[in-house]
Amino acid sequence: MEEMLNVRSASTTIDFAERAVAAGLPVEPHRGENWALLALGALAAADGLDAALHGTQDILVRARARGSALTVVTVSALQALIQVRRGDLAAAEADAQTAIELAPDLLGARFLVLAVAAAVLAGLERGETPEALQRLIDRAGVGYDAEFTSGSQLRYALAMLRAAAGNHESAIEDLRACGRDDPAFGGENPALLAWRSAAALSLAELGRHDEARSLAADEVQRARSYGAARAIGIALRAQALVAPASDRAEGLTAAVDVLAPSAARLEYARAxxxxxxxxxxxxxxxxxxxxxxxxxxxxxxxxxxTLERRAKAELAAIGLRPRTTDRTGVDSLTPSERRVVELAATGDTNREIAQALFVTEKTVETHLGRAFRKLNASSRRQLPDLLARSGG
Structure with a gap:
């Protein structure tokens, strides 16, 4: 599986990963069968986001039916990161919260770090403050573990948190450590961790433009060599933003063109x-x-x-004032409410939802009642269409 993660071509990675998945995903991949998690993670890195999501959803359906809480934590954590890459931030928060809420009662929930990483990355985009996200990390009780291969995802998320708080020196230090300490799981391949692009942006904030441009150019070369559109678009965007002002529009246009046909909606919106x-x-x-x-x-x-507010400010600067975005639909649901609605939309009863989420039926009833009011829904039959219209 390490060969699959370090292969030099996104298309070959997808081929390897899809063949592994086709052989049959285990019901409980954390029990000595981490190859399944690696295969799905590799699919996501290579832009096979829909296939990766289908794989995690398949495992979760069976895990919930069996009452396997540890598998739910493990796979929900991975799915949260996949959802961040797809740009479905509400779903990412819901999956991350599932893992974070269940993990304290379990032994061996090492993949919780992925859930916390996803929660931080999604939270920053959703407008949560760095202070609030730091409290989430503290409550979860996780930290970077050099012995755990997926720990690099948390280190990257922590660096992004520090950059958002304006602590660019510490962010750069953490980002460079991703490349130095975890070469197999993101240090070399920007499709796994785009740490060079993030570091380049922080370097530019500190006025270290030559370093920023060198690092960004390195990432562009590596991303193009691998061939995953999301990684290429991220790298091109960073390279453009650290370039002289006269060169930015051309570089950003290139990033937009690469990202337009990809599944990476958030990165496309950013560009x-x-x-x-x-x-x-x-x-x-x-x-x-x-x-x-x-x-x-x-x-x-x-x-x-966060990006929405910035876009509105830019539009206001050219004399346009778009209507306020409606927050009464699916996007207004809390992560817990969204999880319950998604399961109710598949036809699950309250008892089945309670068993799947390891909560009481009363809790399910409460979440559904609040969700129905926010969605202006009167029947479960309406839920699939409401979720589909939101992109969920």
Whole structure:
């Protein structure tokens, strides 16, 4: 499986991973069968996001039916990261919360670090403060473990948290450590961890432009060599943002073009808003309008409130004031409410939902009641359509 993670081609990675998955996913992959988790993680890294999500969902259905809480924690944590990559931030938070809530009662829930990493990354995009997310980490009681291969995901998330708080020196230190200490699980391949792009942006914030441009160029080369559109788009965006102002629009246009057909909706939205902001800053109000409006719509669909606010501010600067995004639909649900609604939409009874989520039927009834009011729904039959319209 390490060979699959370090292969030099995204298409070959997907081929290897899909053949592994086709052989049959184990019901409880944490019990000596981590190859399944590696295969699904590799699929996600290589942009096989839908296939990876289908794999985790398949395992979770069977794990919940068996009452295997440890498998639910393990696979929900992985699924949360997959959802972050897909840009479904509400779903990512729901999956992460499932793992975080169940893990304290279990032994061996090492994959909790993935859930916490996903919760931090999604939370930053959803507008949660660095202080609130640090409290979440403290409550979960997790930290970077050099002996655990997936620990690099948490280290990356912690670095992003520090950058969001303005502590760019510490962020750069953590990001460089991802490359130094975890070469097999993200240090070399930017499709696993785009740490060079993130470090380049923090270096630029500190005025260290030559270092930033060198690191960004390295990431672009590595991403292109591997061939995953999400990684290439992230790298091109970072390279453009640390470049001289006169070169930014061309670089961001390249990033937009690469990301447009990919499943990485959040990264596409980010590149669009950056392109629009760059055009606006150059006085090109007409050119700024379309990417900003499209980026705003995508950000709203992803639930990326931080990006949404930025897009609205940029649009206001060119004299446009889009309507306030409606928060009464699926995006207004809490992670717990969303989990219950998703299971109810499949036809599960309250008892079955309670067993699947390891909660009481009364808790399920409470969450459903609140969700129905927020969704203005009167019947469970409406739930699949409501979720589909939200992108869920």
């Amino acid at each position: 669009l808003v950056d392109l629009g902001a760059t055009s606006r800053a150059a006085g090109q109000r007409t050119a700024a309008r379309e990417p900003l409006l499209e980026g705003l719509a995508l950000a709203a669909r992803c639930g990326a409130r």
